[in-house]
Amino acid sequence: MITEAAHRARGAAAALATATRAVKDDALLAMADALERRTATILEANGQDVAAALESGLAESVVDRLTVNGPRVVGMADGLRHVATLPDPVGEVVRGATLRNGLELRQVRVPFGVVGIIYEARPNVTVDAAGLCLKSGNAVLLRGSSTARHSNAALVDVLREAIAAHDLPADAVQQIDPASRDDAKELMRARGLVDVLIPRGGAALIRSVVEDSTVPVIETGVGNCHVYVDAGADLDMALSILLNAKTQRPSVCNAAESLLVHADVADAFLPLALGWLASAGVTVHGDAATRRYSEEVRAATEEDYANEYLSLDIAVAVVGSLDEAVAHIRRYGTGHSEVIVTGSVSAAREFTARVDAAAVLVNASTRFVDGGEFGFGAEIGISTQKLHARGPMGLPELTSTKYVVTGDGHIRG
């Protein structure tokens, strides 16, 4: 099944690879208009998914993420319109030179070809991923969650119709049966047919894709992000960054999950910080040094320090030095986003050089690590691996390159 879909996707990819920006942008605008025009159909399909979710007793937060309404359809459509305004990464000359022998060398961005996305509940990912892949010249195979099957099917139908009406192959966007585990396995084994797989979702989903795939994977998103308050920190600044990083949106991967405090400022900072965290409704899991400042702090276990809570919880430890902070992050961090709050240039320099993560921040909240905030215009996910892309991934990260070499009968001596 997947093999057939993947072959159709490869055919579509060949056409997409040479499509001009104008054609792709027209298709994106038509996709946006079609979503709005067919809102009733989309909401009806989504209603079936929501009803089933409620019936099977799924958590309220899951149902909320699953739910589509009028404004959310407009949001998806506007997302596509925004992607149409972004520069086309395809064809960009990344480097080039005329070699000593006169050969002209250009390294040019080209689409991957076929991209597979495996993701959980939210139907807006269907539209986002379709738009970003089309703009970057890739055909996409979408494997959403079975919870959102009717919603995704309706969205994909609408998108395909709009694409086909704009001289591009409908098979640029295809949905994979979300109920079939065999299909998911086949997708992960379709090396040579599928060029890259991007899992988006929880840690368990990502782990299983990484374990089972022979197709190259871009790992996204697990974030056990730390805020380290250095001896030389402005403590008001530290408090404001800590609260923002922990509480502004606790359910996302760039929220802070751990706080490390230099022993020299623990007396001055922790009583204040623990008070503010408590009034923000945050449960604190701390080491012995931290628990001295408040009886409400629970004893932290190894699991607490390794955890991506995605909730109003935080693990706290007091460290004796920047060195200890770096060692702690090296041991428990997931390589997502790590913050130092410090007034010291040399501490900032050392922390940014030694901490191995997609993003290292000085005196700023982890919450800025995001494609939109970085000015990339759009984001397909945040890579926590080192190969190909690291950190927020925009359109250029959905491309590969090709060397084009032009000679005049050049042969090698």
Added chain:
Amino acid sequence: MITEAAHRARGAAAALATATRAVKDDALLAMADALERRTATILEANGQDVAAALESGLAESVVDRLTVNGPRVVGMADGLRHVATLPDPVGEVVRGATLRNGLELRQVRVPFGVVGIIYEARPNVTVDAAGLCLKSGNAVLLRGSSTARHSNAALVDVLREAIAAHDLPADAVQQIDPASRDDAKELMRARGLVDVLIPRGGAALIRSVVEDSTVPVIETGVGNCHVYVDAGADLDMALSILLNAKTQRPSVCNAAESLLVHADVADAFLPLALGWLASAGVTVHGDAATRRYSEEVRAATEEDYANEYLSLDIAVAVVGSLDEAVAHIRRYGTGHSEVIVTGSVSAAREFTARVDAAAVLVNASTRFVDGGEFGFGAEIGISTQKLHARGPMGLPELTSTKYVVTGDGHIRG
């Protein structure tokens, strides 16, 4: 076993990541000097491998690749000295901006961390890989062939001693037991400890690494490279490129393995080309159209068109159009290097846009697709995958990036 070695490598990698260019270059020069100083030890160890290889009746070409002599040691040493002259990729700012809110964003090259190389016979790869990894700030785990075990052990000993004498950790370069299949398996499963695996060798080796690894892999090297002679080609140029691509060094991945000829020039080109190929000792495997021009042409099978001969053989087919040539390459090519010989701008434009390969060449030999020829100074291999690196890989391809974000108490609203 590997887990221990990998942990030691991670420790070494942390020190290497912040080593200055001066320290790394000094170590590279010391490694080069040490190789030359210890030539006798190296040749003695190599003698054991060569004797064993002769005794077990390995092919002459394999024994030749295995053999180290005085000039070859000097060649390895000079290779290291050359790497010392290349720019350090670590620390290069790939992009940067001050965001609207004043946050300073920089994307900076950083080492991967720990690189694993799995390779076959040639001992010079041991030295090349150690030098390139050290320069790019990576610790390396070398898994060579058991045929070269004594040679590699001697080389690694000499390199480690020189590294340790220059204030860098000896564990920057470690050899993995080449006889243990369990160790190889463990290396491929050391996700989180080893950041990337680069297999170098034949198709079977590469396939097995790709199949078994959970560590991200950069696939290298299999090249079924085509020369397509278009209707608008200068036939003298086509002949000279064909002979160079096929015969200048037939055993390497960027040698041509297939020839496609447009039907319009078949009568003029093929009799000439088949004659020259025959006098160069090349066996031709052709389709019916090709066989009409010479009785010496053998009938080509599907396998011939898919084959990477690495020998004085070539598969030939006559095609009706550029479109057919592109379809043939799409079907049988391995995405390495593909040539069009043509006088037509529009044919060149169409071929380079539509052929999906690491390198597409117009009027030039496949043999130029090489890190040295491209001016990269050195090469760790030629990637035929689309993720991370494609085509010849130099020092920058041995790095990842990290975002460094500097604020002044910035929080997200």
